[in-house]
Amino acid sequence: MHMNLGTGSHRIASGLRRLFVLGAASALLALSLSACGGSDDDIDRGPTTISLNAKLNGVYWDPDESRLYVTDDSANNIRSWDGDKNFPVFAPLPPAPTSGATLGQLTRTTDGTFYTTRFGFGTDGAVIAVTKDGKAVNLSGTDALRRRIGITTTPDGGLIDGWFIKGASGAVSELSVSGDKAVEREIITGLGKPVGLAVAGDQLFVNDQNTGSILSYSLSQVRKQPATLAQGKLLATFTTLDGIDLMTAAPDGSLFFGGSGGRLFRIDAKGETSVLASGWPKMMGVAYDAANRRLFVAVAAAAADAGSQASVRILPVN
Structure with a gap:
């Protein structure tokens, strides 16, 4: 025992x-x-609101760095998110013209260079390049009359931007950059006001704010032979009250975008539209973090609320 x-x-x-x-x-x-x-x-998948003293426009999520970057009109710079509540300055941009900073979408190529646009109000339209060490320059060779908002990258490292001239039609161009110079070649013409651009695989998505249309094109085909508004595949139509703005795409081709109407939309890979949020102030840039299935949205300060601030809102996407 x-x-x-x-x-x-x-x-x-x-x-x-x-x-x-x-x-x-x-x-x-x-x-x-x-x-x-x-x-x-x-990982904060939200829903979370991070308020900051800024005038936000473009938003970019870098999957390699796991870091969010935003453009700030009020300070004419690019800021990065520290993962908590702060957005320190990543890079100051070249001096803003008299028409203002008017920054648009933000994107990044595989060599680490950021690109953003200046709307310019018909006198100061531009494309800005910012190296990964924070050196910024206005690219020469682009027409300052063109009012630019959207810009995005392609899977092979190319750049696509959208622009319009008031009183005339707008277009989407392929942007070829060599050093500090750039050349735009139109690949989609006859648009009204192309604002949001996104690419997923061979699909190039364009939203035309004037008509409220979301269109899809074959990127390889429009590179070979420029297309028109009428040749695009219509995915959805929204009202002028929705005021659709900048957009982003998930790897499967799902699209996310908001607008001045205060609603955040998704068009899934099957073409079905849903509302992810409503009742928000005006939304500009959006960015999707595929690894953590969350969306970052740049939201303007509520105009009716004195002292209110802009915000970045994090929303889970399932």
């Missing part, structure tokens, strides 16, 4: 030691994953 009790106690003690070792190893693994960003526990 004594021997049996001793053997049982030995087995229990050995089991406890194994459990302790396994538990300690698991704790160390969890700590390591958390430190490397491998745990979802510290």
